[in-house]
Amino acid sequence: MGRRGEEKNINLAVAKLTGQYIADEHPDVKIVYTRTKDVFIGLDERADIANKANANLFISIHSNALSSRRSPIQGAEVYVFGVTRSAENLEVAKRENSVILLEDNYQQKYEGYDPNSAESSIIFEFMVNLYAEQSLNFASMVQRELVKTADRENRGVKQAGYLVLRKSSMPRILIELDYISNREAENYLLSTSGQKSLARAISNAFTEYKKEFDNKEHNSAKESSGKQQAAVLPDTNRLPVLTEQAPAPQPEKTVSTGRIYKIQILASVTKLPDKSPELKGYKTDYFVEGKYYKYTYGESSDWNEINKLRQKIAKDFNKAFIIAFENGVKIPINN
């Protein structure tokens, strides 16, 4: 809530205008809205909508606020998904994430994420950050435009653990247009001319991004006749989905008996392609646990041996840790 307006109405107005401008300039672009009227859509549902549409880009539009109405702070920020150690960024993410309290059973849906707890952001720690580079690239374009075309104060491109961005399998950004807690900024956000400039800024950045995107598509189409498949999230209601994936050639897979150790290098909500840059060329294995694909490297029945291996790969995976299995079942490491 600002003094005169509410965040949800500003966001919706700017989102619709942005879509309209993009549609006018790019008839080849299909625009999918998570909402076109005053309804609440859960954070995961927003990501689902984008995933189901096989979207190439996800734009989440918001207005920022500080709890102090007297704060002079104003300006635009664009966020990409990631783990943050910055208390300030964490506060913004916590506030935006707190709308999950409007959803039933949010504790199950978001794996125990508690919007009131700072520690909750740590659940993002081991998640692989897909499309980080493209997201950052687009975020910079939008930030530049918000300053240039909409004349917003530049508060920079930042990173934080937004739930709404977590499960979207495409380049994705979250825009905080400006602060409704600041009187001057709020007036701007509520004005028709302000909303038009903000939408213009975002659509200009979109045009710039699309140009690069089309060039890349064109080039990769020339290189290979096979069409690039977008990464799509597995339907988590039907996990495990391993059998539904095209069977990858399995290297001499033996069923291990007894106690074995592996090194978990990362977890992802999507199944990664074999040559995924996140795997850094390592020959990895994976298993499904909960909603995650957990990627492992190495295998040994000898703790010292696996620990040495972990140290060896620390240069590439500094957060890797050892996990244990007994007769193929994962067991707590302290056993």
Ligand SMILES: [Zn+2]
């Ligand atoms: Zn918001």
